[in-house]
Amino acid sequence: YDSVDQLLNDPAIDLVIVNTPNNTHFEFAKKALEAGKHVLVEKPFAATSAEAKELFTLAKKQGKNIMAYQNRRWDTDFQSIKSVVESGLLGNLMEVHFRFDRYRREISVKGFKENPLPASGLSYDLGPHLLDQIISLFGKPLNWSKTLGIFRPDSKVDDYMNIHLIYPENLNVFITANLLVANPLPAFVLHGTKGSFIKGRTDVQEEQLDKEVSPLDNEYGVESDGSEGVLVTIDEDGNKHTEHQTALKGNYSRLFDAVYAQIRNLESYPIKEEEIIWQLEILEGAAIKP
Template sequence: MMEPIKTGLLAYGMSGRIFHAPFLNAHDGFELSAIVERSKSDAINDYPNVAHIRNYEDLLADESIELVVVNTPNFTHYQYAKEALNAGKHVLIEKPVAVLRKEAEELFALAYRKNLKVLAYQNRRFDSDFLSVKEILESGKLGKIVEAHFRFDRYRNEISYKLFKEEAVPGSGVLYDLGAHIIDQAISLFGAPSDFEKVYSCNRTGSVVDDYANLHLKYKSGPNVYVTTNMLVADEPPAYSIYGTRGTFTKHRTDIQETQLLAGMLPTDTIYGIENENCEGRLVYMTEVGEKKIEEIPAGKGNYMMLFDEVYNTIRRDTEYFVKQSDILSQLELLEK
């Protein structure tokens, strides 16, 4: 029988409302105990039985809360997580864990001294499209991987109303936003690169932050991996293109979870995480006898609830978390400007 982890949520914007609260509320291993909303009162309507708090200091002062979800703007992650750890709470931190590698190192060291957990919320490792890529790589059908491309694109020519993403503050720009996801995915598959090159640009009228970024991750005895994110792509190419000595796999960004959650679907719904029809990945490979094979590969179910399974097991059972500290430090080294 599970012993629920009493959890507090530091914000109730899109991230809190869509990616955290529904899962914490539905998972038997958690008790959503408190939500911080500084001005609005949306959480009261959605979760009337959960404490509604106006400032994070009151949440940290609640001794019953064991886990704090830090889902505030990027530049605040380090300070809020540090204060939560000093208050004796575990922390689950939205990507990126911090803006700088040295900040993450400090958080890990502080958590170690206090016997607490610092956990990264890298939910895109449980996207259906990425899970398809992982499955194909593990099958060996592509042979030795020579080249890989990861993309996370959108078309948003206007400046976002979310000013913390658009102002020239630490952790802003598309690389820290969308790029953090695909950098993490690349590291999870291929490890930390031995070297890298990085290019930024700012293209939207009135923008003061990067809205395009490309990284070339270099591996001494492995593939060349290219990570690209662009806010001005009206016709999106495949999100994943993997080239090996025996074949190629391409897959568009077809995970449906965010769309379903925004529409109000609960993660416990039977069709949650199941891709729409005609979203298969394309596998082209050569058999042992030199015959060319083409297969349309349907994706398995995406499921962000698996991340919360990992959080529960790490806190309650002291299992190793699926995102290693070394992964986070490597990610931040690539993100830092």
């Protein structure tokens, strides 16, 4: 195709995937819906909750589906977290920490991430992953506070983010993303009244796809040996039990299965409209800057 309009005018195309610079997601998603296409939008879904609401409303008017690409719900490590939370082995959760640590001192060549444009910065880059995982587990928080920081030399956008989310029954959730962590902390730490679970960030799918490993291969989405999560529980007699848990297999293909199921079979898409709106309300909200 020589232009976006030419692509959108092709009647053979049912689904358009918007994976463009963050600040253009709304523009291209809206054009695709107006052209009568189903749309899958890379994170962040939009720059604001108002933009997201407009897109969802337009999709309903057009009789089409618009879906958020939140692939990390199917990360190998997150499958473990979800399984442990749903098992109830930790009792009532009190404190949860999710982290995404990297060490990238240099400014990225991807200008849309590093220039102060709508939906730029680390908060809109890694924040959608962390918030989506938390919201998928616990729903909408009762309250939240957010701190953003700029620490890299010559950075024009936030490269540090910490969000404190408060949930019913005194559950405190903390999500952190940082581009200047030389020795990463565990990515997932959960403490409950009956035990704790700690796990590193061990998903290998992105690395495997870069190496052209097929999602159909047996080793795809299987974490490396030694990457197990550590589950510590206390029984009714006060005895401590430690178990090393291998993660369930991750598979991003399940997201595309869900896209197909919604478009062709009218099945409900697992990433809900309200979950995306809650996520963006937090990302666009005012932050404390150190």
